[in-house]
Amino acid sequence: MDKADLILTNGRIFCGLHDGFAEALAIGGGRVLATGKASDIDGLRAGATRTIDLGGRLAVPGLNDAHMHLLPYGLYMAEINLRPETGARSVGEILRRIADKAKTAAPGEWILGRGYDHNELAEKRHPTAAELDRVAPNNPVYVKRTCGHVAIANTLALREAGVGHNTPNPDGGLIERRDNQLTGLLAERAMRLIVDVAPKPTRAELRAAIDRASRFMLSQGFTSVMDAAVGMSAGMEEIAAYEALAAADELPIKVWACLYGNPDGIAGKAYEGGYRFGRRTGLLRYGAMKVFGDGSAGGLTAAMSEPYLVGEPDNRGIFCFSDKEMHQYLSHYHAQGYQLAIHAIGDAAIEQVLSGIEKAGTKDQPIAGRRHRIEHCGFLSDGQIARMAKAGIEPVPQPTFMYEFGDLYLRNVGDIRTAAAYPMRKWLDAGLHPAASSDAPVSTTDPFKNLFTMTTRMSNRHTVLGPDQVLSMAEALHAYTYCGAYTQFAESEVGRLVPGQAADIAVLSDDVFTCESARLEHDVRCDLTLLNGKVVFDRAGELGAAAAE
Incomplete structure (x- = not known):
């Protein structure tokens, strides 16, 4: 076996939901060489091998925000x-x-x-x-x-x-x-x-926004993100900004680009320009096409089968498109080879989208294996979950919505619908891969608040909302790592710390498996982030310049 460039030791390493823990981990050529007992990993040392002393801390696979808006988040920060x-x-x-x-x-x-x-x-x-x-x-x-x-x-x-x-x-x-x-x-x-009439950011401003948001995400332990609507703010200039950074090896984080479809999006121009599923430039990959189905439950615009309890009488939210229009978009983008990533929060919108995806499959282009996604997928029935599992249609939820907006959901739709919202346990039990995410800038990117609510089902006011949907910490980290990778066709590359996978690693200030929930909610931080075996964030500067070489 090759000798290690870097060894992590003297702490616990969570390798994955079905891979357990290790005492040490060896990295070579930007990938995981081996995990195991510290004494075994020591045998992979050579004269130039460097060491990261975990000091009792926990290391986990690099986190994956499977649905956020990276470039808009960077603009929003200004x-x-x-x-x-x-x-x-x-x-x-x-x-x-x-x-x-x-x-x-x-x-x-x-x-x-x-x-x-x-x-x-x-x-x-x-x-x-x-x-x-x-x-x-x-x-x-x-x-x-x-x-x-x-x-x-x-x-x-x-x-x-x-x-x-x-x-x-x-x-x-x-x-x-x-x-x-x-x-x-x-x-x-x-x-x-x-x-459409507001000033558009320049390409330099777009590049700066991507860089600013990426480095902030690295500081929280994220090594992969999905930008969930590239082209929505500045059209094809956004692709140009991403491509320039990626081609120059200046993109700080791994990005899975989801193109903004809809009739006012860039779908046609992107397709003609060759920005299709599977295209890759450095750390930038393309794969999905975005269409909006409805709005938000907090804003009373998510399309529901039953009325909201507040606001205008009999308000059931807003459909962005008719069934015919939506189904035409889904069939068209499916036929072009894109993975579908469709925004649908209310159960009525989910039904519109789910039935449209089911109809989009053909003998030559079946749905099976395409891993089409329903983004958010907040309020749905058990029957809809079963149909998703049968067709391999993945949910990409934001558990942090329950943390930030759970008490508002109680007011807007009542306790029964709220308790059943964003059902992480049901999705996992159905064999699906619910990929935890933030939808930033809608919600905080803080991963520890997301982990808190996945493992407690508590809102930020500590209201318990559907305790039957609680996950174990291992399952919650699985949703935040492997599941995101799976929905991006990257599970063979990232999402676990096992030999052959990229050495994308987050070292946390506390062991989230053993710390009190109050610390998880408010105090846990990421201390170190490694991307392809290189230290790209060092909160306290503990490793010095040599560690980042």
Whole structure:
């Protein structure tokens, strides 16, 4: 056997759900050479072998955020942060932050913000266009709710988009009016009216956003991510930015690119340009095509078979497309060879998408083996789970939604539907591969909050929501590593720490198998991250420059 370039020892190493633990791990050529007892691994040392002393810490396979928006997250990091944990807990505080930005913005410069949750605001409502006008009278303002499916625009932004009080709702979208006056609220496909006229980031800004978000993800122990709608913000320029970084070996993290389809997306241009399933440039791979089926349960726009308990009477959410349109998209992208990655949260939207995927298969191009995905897949029936398992259609959920929005779900859809939402246990028991993720910037990327809620089914207010869906820690890590790799056709490369796999590793500050849940929720951090055997994040600088060579 080859000698090791690097050995990890003096701690516990979680190798995978069915692979157990090891005392030490040897790396050579960027891959795992061997795992086992420390005494056995010592035999692989050579004169140039370096050592990482775990000091009793836990090492796990590099984490995989199987559904996030990496590039938009990087752009968002440069916008006004309105998430509740930053103190944005009132309309007044949101307005104060926008007013502060307006003081330094040039007249006509767009002011962008993201992350507020009207249910967490003292007023329990959205800001209004009139309020935004008051604090930023000379600037178009556009702020998105945390879900990304609802936003507020001020009068200047609406005017730029040509939206007036008599502008009709676009198909699959909502322009809210009260007393025949615009409130500024836009939902689902109506948001494109603003996105299409807002300034587009330059390629340099796109590259900087990818780099910024990637390095932040590395700092949390992630070594692989999926960017879940490439082309949604800046069209083909996003692909150009990714390609430039990947070709120059400057892409910091492994990225599985999911292209933004929909009629307003880049599907046609990407296909003609050769950006198809299986294409690879360095750490960048292509595979999936994204279509939106509905909205969000928190924003009351996820398409449900039963009405919401709050808001407008008999509201069942919004379908982005008719059944005919959706099924045509799914059949077309399936025939082009793409993996389908379709946004559907409510059970009615899931039914529309699931039936469409089932119909998309042909004798020459069956569904079996394609690993089509339903993104989010939040509220569904046992019968739908069984159909997914039969067809090999994988769920890509965000357990952290239960953590951040679980109490809101109780209010919006009641305790029975909430307890059954995002059923990680049922999916695993059905033989599926529920790939845990964050949907950032919708929710926090903090993996330990995701692990906390997977192993407790508690919200951030410690409300227990469907305790029968609790996972063991080993299963939760499996969902955050191997399952993500499986849904990206990468399980032979990453997701476990076994000989031959890439040495993608996260060293955690605490042993998550034994630490108290309070520490898991608030205190555990990633100390070291290795990508292909190279140290790419070192929180305390404990290894020195030599370790990263």
